[in-house]
Amino acid sequence: MGRAFEFRKARKFKRWGQMAKTFTKIGKDIVIAVKAGGADPTGNSRLRAIIQNAKAVNMPKDNVERAIKRAVSKDQEDYKEIVYEGYAQHGIAILVETTTDNINRTVANIRSSFTKCGGSLGTQGMLDFIFTRKSAFKIAPKPEIDLEELEFELIDLGGDEVFLDTETNQINIYGEFTAFGAIQKYLEEKGHELLGADFERIPNETKELTDEQVADVEKLIERLEEDDDVQNVYHNMG
Numbered sequence: 407m408g409r410a411f412e413f414r415k416a417r418k419f420k421r422w423g424q425m426a427k428t429f430t431k432i433g434k435d436i437v438i439a440v441k442a443g444g445a446d447p448t449g450n451s452r453l454r455a456i457i458q459n460a461k462a463v464n465m466p467k468d469n470v471e472r473a474i475k476r477a478v479s480k481d482q483e484d485y486k487e488i489v490y491e492g493y494a495q496h497g498i499a500i501l502v503e504t505t506t507d508n509i510n511r512t513v514a515n516i517r518s519s520f521t522k523c524g525g526s527l528g529t530q531g532m533l534d535f536i537f538t539r540k541s542a543f544k545i546a547p548k549p550e551i552d553l554e555e556l557e558f559e560l561i562d563l564g565g566d567e568v569f570l571d572t573e574t575n576q577i578n579i580y581g582e583f584t585a586f587g588a589i590q591k592y593l594e595e596k597g598h599e600l601l602g603a604d605f606e607r608i609p610n611e612t613k614e615l616t617d618e619q620v621a622d623v624e625k626l627i628e629r630l631e632e633d634d635d636v637q638n639v640y641h642n643m644g
Contacts, residue, residue, distance in 0.1 A: 440477035455603035492527040523626035537607040541586040546599035612644035
């Protein structure tokens with residue numbers, strides 16, 4: 407349970423409190439998935455996972471269908487997925503995942519947020535030694551699910567952590583970044599109720615701060631998450 411505890415402790419903040427912001431994020435994910443693998447969910451595992459994520463946050467079916475139609479439209483511009491890396495105050499590493507149709511606008515906004523909050527924007531790849539990108543799944547618990555047995559079966563597919571999150575009453579599964587498709591296929595074939603599937607960046611090391619220092623860093627995180635181009639923000643605060 408040691409590593410599982412660290413995963414729970416060090417996971418990124420999830421502040422998608424505003425439903426409209428959440429739907430916009432998922433809509434962009436759908437566009438990217440459709441352009442990469444087609445509009446048919448049966449043949450596009452990434453799209454299937456995103457549609458499941460949409461259901462989990464009660465995103466209306468009409469919204470999902472409109473996003474798919476928009477993705478196949480010639481009028482839809484391509485989104486670029488850009489990662490920005492830097493440091494907040496007190497030496498906290500910040501990694502920002504963005505999806506944008508205007509890179510100049512996005513980088514200007516991200517740099518401004520770092521500067522105004524006492525941080526500094528760095529170069530891509532500078533935080534590779536701090537964060538490891540993982541496949542992350544959430545499934546519904548059932549009495550017949552043996553967590554140790556499930557973890558053992560997933561090891562060969564690239565899974566490396568299975569645990570029950572008692573706060574959400576969901577089983578969390580982490581695996582190698584490249585194992586996403588294999589783990590998703592296994593869970594679907596075994597009839598597990600998939601509640602969410604995504605990628606997360608897990609910090610390999612965390613840094614403890616005082617409450618006052620945490621507040622300083624959170625100002626930057628909150629400002630970044632308010633940006634419409636920002637999809638996810640990760641940090642290594644303990």
